[in-house]
Amino acid sequence: MSPRTVPLATLLSVVPYFHARGAVRVADAARDLGMSEQQLRGALWQLWSCGLPGYGPGDLIDLAFSAEDLDDAELVEVTFTAGIDRPVRLTAAEAVTLETGLAVFLDHPEVVDQAALRDLLEALRAAAGVPARDAGASDPAAASAGTADADTVRTAVHRGRALRFVYHSASSDTSTIRVVDPARVSVADGHSYVHGVDRETGEWRTFRTDRMSGAEDVGERRPLGPEPQEYGGDAAHSEMATVRAAGAWFLDEFPFRDVVRRPDGDVDVTVGYHDRAWLQRFLLGHADVVTPTDPELATEIAARAAEGLAHYASDAPSTPEAGGAG
Secondary structure, eight states, X not given: OOOOOOOHHHHHHHHHHHHHHSSEEHHHXXXXXXXXXXXXXXXXXXXXXXXXXXXSTTTBOEEEESSSSGGGOSEEEEEEOTTOOSOOOOOHHHHHHHHHHHGXXXXXXXXXXXXXXXXXXXXXXXXXXXXXXOOOOOOHHHHHTTHHHHHHHHHHHHHTEEEEEEEEETTTTEEEEEEEEEEEEEEETTEEEEEEEETTTTEEEEEEGGGEEEXXXXXXXXXXXXXXXXXXXXXXXXXXXXXXXXXXXXXXXXXXXXXXXXXXSOEEEEEEESOHHHHHHHHHHTTTTXXXXXXXXXXXXXHHHHHHHHHHHHHSOOOOOOOOOO
C-alpha cells in the first residue's frame, strides 16, 4: 500500500463525524465531509496509526469496517476516538493571534476579498470573546473608490492575467500607462505592492497599488522568469559604499554583501541592486548611514538632496519685515 497523506485539518474533522454517527457508508461520509471516497479512505488509514502516548492496543484510534480491507469496505465505524470526539476549536489566545495577523490585510482589497476577510475576523473575535468592532460611518463614495481597480488587480494576479493601468510616480510626479505581467501582491508598511514584469522594459518592477488607476485585464499573462530579489546576492548591479561606525546597526536591517570592518569602526559594504533609480532613493533615504564610495555618485546624491531642500525653502512662508516708526 502506498503512503497516504491528508491535511491535518481534514483529519481532525473525520473522527468526530464518525463518533457522532456510528457505522456510516463511506460514500455518504465522503459527501458530507466534502472529499472524495479515495481521500476519505486515505484519512482513515492515517488515523488508524494515530492515538495517545504508548501507541499500543487501547491507545490508537480504532476502526471497524465491513470488509477484510479498509479500501474495499462499504461501511466504517470509529470504535475508539483517542479523545478526538468533538471538533477541535481555537483557544482564545490562538484566535486573537490569528485575528491580529489577518487584520494586516484590511483595506487592501487588491490582496484579499474584504467582505470575506471581515466575516472571518468577526468569527475569530467571537471565538476569542472580543467585542465586535464598530466600523463607524463612512462615505459610500469614498469606500467604493478604487474597489473596481483592486478587484481587477486581485483577479489578474490569481488567474494569471496581464494588467494595463495608469501609474503615478511620486519621484518624478508623472503619470504613465504601464502594461505589466503580474506575479504576486505583497503588503509592507501599510501599503500593498504588485510585483511583475513591465512589458516596456522587460524587467521586474514593483508598483504601489494606491498609485495605480484605471486597471484593466489585457489578456493572458506572458511566461515569467525567476523573480530577482530587489537587492541581494543575485542582483544585476552593485555599488561600493561605506556604513558609518555610528550606523553599524543598519547592517542588521539590510543584506549588504562583502562586509569589511575598518579599524576606525566604519564598514565597507557592497550594495546589490537591479534598478539605479531604486539605488538613488535608497542612498537618499539613508544618507545619514550609508555613503557611496564613487565620488560621482556621491555628488549626484548630494545634488539631489540639495534640490529637495531648495523646494522646502521655496515653499516656506516669508516672514514680514518689521516696519519702521513713521
